[in-house]
Amino acid sequence: NGKNKNIKIFHQNIQNLQSRIEPLQIVLDEIDPHIIVLSEHDMRSHDIDRLNINNYRVTSYFCREKSNKGGVIILSKEQIEWTQVAIHLPKNLCEEKQFEFCATLFLFKNFK
Secondary structure (H helix, E strand, C coil), X not given: CCCCCCCCEEEEECCCHHHXXXXXXXXXXXXXXXXXXXXXXXXXXXXXXXXCCCCEEEEEEECCCCCCCCCEEEEEECCCEEEECCCCCCCCCCECCCECCCCEEEECCCCC
């Protein structure tokens, strides 16, 4: 249709996601972002597998395995296409407490 579409990305240093799911959901319902990035989620991989935020799905994450706190997670609206990103960096680059990251490639060719 020729119109530009705006993509909304929401970032929050959440400092323990599990204790803030309800207020986060209220904010998300109001601002309706397409992509969510949360740092310091303080979760383990098995917790991420059970994470449920209405209308969003996890696309990528990093969890600390040896220490508490930290981590980063990316979620997107369920209808947005995405794919894993092959990150060809030294294994020791992503290090707990030093440099924690994750990445997702979003495909907006059919974005509405």
